[in-house]
Amino acid sequence: MIKDKEGTPTPKWVTDYYEDFRLKERTKCFKTCSKCGETKLIFKFSVDKRNLDGRISVCKACRSLEYLKYYYNNRDKILIQVREYHKNNKRDRSIYFKDYREKHKEYLKELASKWYLENKETIKKRNLKYYQANEEVCKQRRKLWIEKNRERIKKYNRQYKRKHKVLKAVI
Ligand SMILES: [Zn+2]
Numbered sequence: 001m002i003k004d005k006e007g008t009p010t011p012k013w014v015t016d017y018y019e020d021f022r023l024k025e026r027t028k029c030f031k032t033c034s035k036c037g038e039t040k041l042i043f044k045f046s047v048d049k050r051n052l053d054g055r056i057s058v059c060k061a062c063r064s065l066e067y068l069k070y071y072y073n074n075r076d077k078i079l080i081q082v083r084e085y086h087k088n089n090k091r092d093r094s095i096y097f098k099d100y101r102e103k104h105k106e107y108l109k110e111l112a113s114k115w116y117l118e119n120k121e122t123i124k125k126r127n128l129k130y131y132q133a134n135e136e137v138c139k140q141r142r143k144l145w146i147e148k149n150r151e152r153i154k155k156y157n158r159q160y161k162r163k164h165k166v167l168k169a170v171i
Contacts, residue, residue: 025053033059035066 032039034057045055046063058066071078101108116123131138146153 022052028053031055031059033057033062035059035062 029042030039031042031045031053033045036059038059040059042053042055044059044061045057046060047054048056051057056063
């Protein structure tokens, strides 16, 4: 039962009326837009829990029109805002992932090698299929890679030779 400030109980017919009103509001199927004045189906209005009927007073069509107008009047400002947001978030995310990779290095390595072993054949088949379909591109890429990593390859080969020489000597 609803009581007022002095503590006197509100008459039952008032609370009943209020409850009835609330129920009607919550279950109504139509609503009149406060902007265009048209009566539309309730789901043509966006959800707003603060309202008794759970919907905002302006219909979706009016809202999009409003936003469109706002967008064209403030286009440059909005574009800058969006760009700034993406820039900032991208940086945060890349820092987050870098941090994660550093902290879970061993685990990620393990996961990758496990995944590779489990899918070895599929990966090989996929790579071969890709190579056959894009032979020229692959050859060019390989050439570029060799040019870029010339020093690394030389060093690797030297190490390989040395290792095998030692092995031969032992045998
Ligand atoms: Zn409207």
